[in-house]
Amino acid sequence: MKIVVVGGGAGGLELATKLGRKLGNKGKAQITLVDRNRTHLWKPLLHEVATGSLDAGIDALSYRSHAANHGFAFQIGEVCGIDRNLKRVLLAPMLEEGKQVLAERHLDYDILVMAIGSISNDFGTQGVADNCIFLDNPARAEVFHQRMLNRFLQFSETADIEAGDQVKIAIVGAGATGVELSAELYNAADYLQSYGVPKVSAKALKVTLVEAGPRILPALAERISSAAHQELIKMGVDVRTQTLITQATEVGLQTKDDQFIDADIMVWAAGIKCPDFMANIGGLETNRINQIVVNSALQSKEDDNIFAIGDCASFEISDGKFVPPRAQSAHQMASTVFKNIVLKMRQQPLEAFVYKDHGSLVSLSRYSTVGSLMGNLMRGSMTVEGRIARIVYISLYRLHQIALHGYMKTGLMMLVGRINQVLRPKLKLH
Numbered sequence: 001m002k003i004v005v006v007g008g009g010a011g012g013l014e015l016a017t018k019l020g021r022k023l024g025n026k027g028k029a030q031i032t033l034v035d036r037n038r039t040h041l042w043k044p045l046l047h048e049v050a051t052g053s054l055d056a057g058i059d060a061l062s063y064r065s066h067a068a069n070h071g072f073a074f075q076i077g078e079v080c081g082i083d084r085n086l087k088r089v090l091l092a093p094m095l096e097e098g099k100q101v102l103a104e105r106h107l108d109y110d111i112l113v114m115a116i117g118s119i120s121n122d123f124g125t126q127g128v129a130d131n132c133i134f135l136d137n138p139a140r141a142e143v144f145h146q147r148m149l150n151r152f153l154q155f156s157e158t159a160d161i162e163a164g165d166q167v168k169i170a171i172v173g174a175g176a177t178g179v180e181l182s183a184e185l186y187n188a189a190d191y192l193q194s195y196g197v198p199k200v201s202a203k204a205l206k207v208t209l210v211e212a213g214p215r216i217l218p219a220l221a222e223r224i225s226s227a228a229h230q231e232l233i234k235m236g237v238d239v240r241t242q243t244l245i246t247q248a249t250e251v252g253l254q255t256k257d258d259q260f261i262d263a264d265i266m267v268w269a270a271g272i273k274c275p276d277f278m279a280n281i282g283g284l285e286t287n288r289i290n291q292i293v294v295n296s297a298l299q300s301k302e303d304d305n306i307f308a309i310g311d312c313a314s315f316e317i318s319d320g321k322f323v324p325p326r327a328q329s330a331h332q333m334a335s336t337v338f339k340n341i342v343l344k345m346r347q348q349p350l351e352a353f354v355y356k357d358h359g360s361l362v363s364l365s366r367y368s369t370v371g372s373l374m375g376n377l378m379r380g381s382m383t384v385e386g387r388i389a390r391i392v393y394i395s396l397y398r399l400h401q402i403a404l405h406g407y408m409k410t411g412l413m414m415l416v417g418r419i420n421q422v423l424r425p426k427l428k429l430h
Contacts, residue, residue: 001029001345004089004109006079008035008063009043011310011330012115014403017070018338024071029345031072032107034089035063038076041138042400043117044327047181049141050267051148051188052428056138058420066404075107079116082282084303087112111305111341114292115334116278118311118325121271121289127248132268135177144267145428148188151264156198166206170253170263172245173270174211175219176362179228181267182207183364186235191427208238208261210253212270215241217362219324224362231364245270272325274312282306287314297350298337307340309333315353323355327400332356 003023005016016033023029039060041049048054067074077091087109094102120134133144151167159165169185171178186202193201209216209232216232216239217225232239244256248268253261274290284300285293291314292300298313300306310330315323323329332355340350401410 001111002107002109003029003031003111003113003341004034004107005031005113005115006034006089007115007117007310007312008033008037008040009115009117009310009330010327010400011334012113012117013040013061013063013066014331014400015113015115015309015334015338016072017066017404018334019341020067020071022338022342023345032075033063033067033072034075034077034079034091034107036076036078037137037139038063039138040066042327042397044176045397046135046138046141047177047184049138050135050144050181051184052145052191053184053187053426055424055428056142060138061404075105077102077105080104080277082112082284082306084282084306087305109305111344112307113337113341114306114308114312115310115330116274116312118272118274120268121273122268123271125245125248128245128268131248131250132172132266134268135181136272144265147265148185149429152189152192152197152200155204156200159199159204161199161204166204167200168206168208168263169265169267170208170210170261171267171269172210172253173268174209174213174216174239174241175269176217177269178209178211178267179216179232180363181269182209182232182237183235186237188427191425192429195425195427195429202236205236206238207236208240208263210243210245210255210261211239211241212244213241220362228362228364235364272311278312296352297340298333298353299340299350307337309337315355317355327396328358329355331400331403 003019005012012033016031019029019031024031039062041056041060045054049056063074077094079089080092081090083090088106089109089112091105091107093100093104119136122128134140135144155165155167171181185205185207189200189202189205215222215225216229229239245253246256247254248266252263253266255261272289276290278286278290280286284302284306287293291312292308293314294308295301298307298309298315300308310333311325313333317323333353336351336353343350398410401413
């Protein structure tokens with residue numbers, strides 16, 4: 001039995017790890033994980049990589065070493081197609097500076113799981129692709145980090161504080177990524193000041209957060225959204241709701257109501273879609289943002305040997321409502337598909353996926369954490385803020401680490417993290 005998992009995000013890596021432990025180590029199946037990158041980083045942490053609060057070089061996980069320790073194989077590559085007749089996944093040629101490193105390859109499968117995740121969606125807005133940074137992978141987060149450091153360095157040498165000069169950063173999209181990045185930027189500015197960068201402080205920073213809808217954090221309750229809004233204003237964020245961007249230029253953003261937002265750096269975090277090559281891949285049904293439409297067992301509707309999980313799966317909960325693109329969704333889907341693959345191998349009926357919304361939390365850096373918790377211990381939801389919310393927020397990442405490494409190794413990683421807080425700078429400065 002050959003099982004191929006495409007995509008090493010939160011869901012894909014957890015699934016490959018579980019399959020490797022259950023089937024790979026016992027010789028019951030050959031499991032292969034495919035990803036275009038060599039390392040894994042939990043996607044909700046990308047805003048911390050962008051500001052330097054987290055060093056991806058330290059915290060990223062090597063796919064190859066993890067695979068060797070957990071009973072599965074790893075192939076670096078980018079999927080370009082699926083041949084359902086031959087049961088093959090096609091991998092595009094791998095290039096380095098325009099030269100071919102690896103030719104086009106294929107992997108045979110008996111069961112295929114698509115967990116390819118999502119990328120930013122600019123909705124065809126003019127100039128966005130050329131002038132804005134998409135925070136959808138660690139490489140782009142690192143690009144932002146370098147630009148941020150360079151802009152602050154330039155500011156420290158040339159700025160006229162009395163004239164009101166500021167480092168201007170505009171963020172389009174006030175979902176979790178946009179809101180959390182806004183807060184982390186002020187944290188980064190304060191740390192840069194403490195590390196001796198002249199003139200730089202939170203007062204030298206102007207962040208403009210733009211949202212097309214009527215409020216920030218539209219996926220959360222209005223009370224939580226309002227609390228986060230007020231916290232951002234206290235920091236100095238210029239929050240603009242009901243503002244539609246029609247064009248991005250090298251120097252700023254043009255709005256539909258003829259306003260212009262000056263910006264040195266622009267980030268687009270306004271929506272998601274799956275990569276364009278996913279549209280009708282292998283003849284499978286996909287929706288308008290290229291997600292694979294799945295049935296109750298998370299199988300594609302055209303081929304029951306192909307599953308989809310996470311951001312690349314379109315699963316309808318009820319009329320017009322779909323599973324949201326969150327890490328908790330990918331985690332739950334991975335657990336269901338793991339069970340269903342084992343059941344399928346035993347030729348037993350598959351289990352239907354049931355999405356459970358455990359709530360959402362948004363971290364406003366060291367300033368605050370807000371959100372709601374939902375679960376079996378309460379009816380409806382419970383709003384949480386402050387220290388309790390921060391502890392729960394951090395625990396979500398720890399649960400992901402436990403799924404990958406187990407309790408013992410995760411505990412050691414937490415200890416090393418505490419030691420690094422003493423030994424290393426609190427902000428990545430390179």
